[in-house]
Amino acid sequence: MMAQERLYSLRNPWFVGALSIVVGIGLLAGLVGFIWMPYRQAGGTLSGAWDAICRAAGAPALANPDVQLAPSQSRPSEVILIPRMVATDTEAVGRGGTLALRCTMCHGVRGMSGAESPSLAGQGPEVIYKQLRDYQSGHRVSQIMAPHARNLSDQDMRDLGAYYASLPRVTAPPSVAEQLRAPAIVQIGAPMRNIAPCISCHGGSDLKTAAPLLDGAPASYLRNQMLAFAKGTRRNDLQGQMRHIARQMTPEEIEQVVSYYSQR
Known part of the structure; x- marks a missing residue:
């Protein structure tokens, strides 16, 4: 017992040295993991040590301090989606193809855009339906799309989703x-x-x-x-x-x- 007490005593230089090394490694690991690495990942754009610690812990923080958040909106969207909620039968595709004639200038004749607009061919029907609904309701803002979506009926939007989903995509899934x-x-x-x-x-x-x-x-x-x-x-x-x-x-x-x- 006497020997064990002397072993873990602060008077024992070997024990003090080992304890100092362990504490030093812990402090170094904390500095690297919670401050240095977050700073490196953010390219040095974090506002301070506390911001770095929050980022390392997964707490919300802005990677770019110049970004200012807009006020939150009570309802980000009024559309609740479930798989296969948009019918993709032949009649829906045909109706959607007729409606899509007005979309060709931006989104291409077969849904593959050659401009700076996204290609819609092969896109999920629920994706098309949700975005059109959000444009129409104002939950997604676009000076270009809002006028086009304004007078579409719910069935029109479902039919457009069915049509674009039926078109083949040029880009194959990644290997x-x-x-x-x-x-x-x-x-x-x-x-x-x-x-x-x-x-x-x-x-x-x-x-x-x-x-x-x-x-x-x-x-x-x-x-x-x-x-x-x-x-x-x-x-x-x-x-x-x-x-x-x-x-x-x-x-x-x-x-x-x-x-x-x-x-x-």
């Missing part, structure tokens, strides 16, 4: 090899910041209802939407998931996502 070459933010996300991988919702490993396919979308369009989510000027994501993710992402990560999907 496993392509996914492995994708940026880290696309294939594994950033778990320490509560950022899910893009492929878990937008195709690759999974495709969630109402989550659009992003392959081949124009770079300017993707960038504008990511920044709109980050600033809160676009907020028609029901649970705020895209706003949370975009706010946590660094400018470099946003550009990586834009480059990867626009070049597919």
